Amino acid sequence: MYRAVALWAKRRNIAVSDMHRLEQLANAAEIAFVPGQATVLLNGEDISDAIRSAEIAQAASEISKVPAVRRALVAKQRELGSKLSTVMEGRDIGSVVFPEARVKIFLDAEPEVRADRRSLETAQPREIVAHELQERDERDRTRAESPLVQAPDAVYVDTTQMSIDEAEAALLKIIRDRTSNGQERTH
Numbered sequence: 001m002y003r004a005v006a007l008w009a010k011r012r013n014i015a016v017s018d019m020h021r022l023e024q025l026a027n028a029a030e031i032a033f034v035p036g037q038a039t040v041l042l043n044g045e046d047i048s049d050a051i052r053s054a055e056i057a058q059a060a061s062e063i064s065k066v067p068a069v070r071r072a073l074v075a076k077q078r079e080l081g082s083k084l085s086t087v088m089e090g091r092d093i094g095s096v097v098f099p100e101a102r103v104k105i106f107l108d109a110e111p112e113v114r115a116d117r118r119s120l121e122t123a124q125p126r127e128i129v130a131h132e133l134q135e136r137d138e139r140d141r142t143r144a145e146s147p148l149v150q151a152p153d154a155v156y157v158d159t160t161q162m163s164i165d166e167a168e169a170a171l172l173k174i175i176r177d178r179t180s181n182g183q184e185r186t187h
Contacts, residue, residue: 003051006059023068104154
């Protein structure tokens with residue numbers, strides 16, 4: 001959602017420092033997702049690919065510091081989560097947005113591995129990606145509102161030594177253990 005607002009702000013030439021206009025965009029944004037797909041819609045437009053650039057990721061991290069933007073998007077996330085069973089990822093989903101969620105996972109990996117993976121994903125030079133990730137992590141951990149922290153009841157999963165398939169299996173095991181394949185545990 002933050003990436004969607006960042007993309008819209010970029011398209012409208014709104015600076016990441018213009019808190020008032022960013023708040024207006026965040027409130028006005030109609031952000032939707034296609035169930036079972038990685039499709040993100042902004043005001044009806046498929047922006048799934050457009051929000052994956054390093055530039056948009058950087059801008060999203062910057063606008064996520066704006067308290068009014070955070071409030072607007074947290075409200076949208078909660079509304080979405082109240083309508084159906086939802087899997088969400090984000091740097092404050094388990095600690096701020098859904099503190100009562102039944103399943104919370106804090107997914108992590110060593111910075112070098114994260115940089116390697118992101119570099120492969122984006123085809124950007126590893127050194128640039130590593131620097132951007134380090135800056136984003138620092139900014140997100142130290143922001144005043146909703147800093148990046150592991151929720152106390154989140155399961156920590158370090159994927160440094162895992163393949164995608166191994167990470168998926170580990171996450172599914174946690175979900176199954178916590179939900180009994182979607183059924184509330186009785187014991």
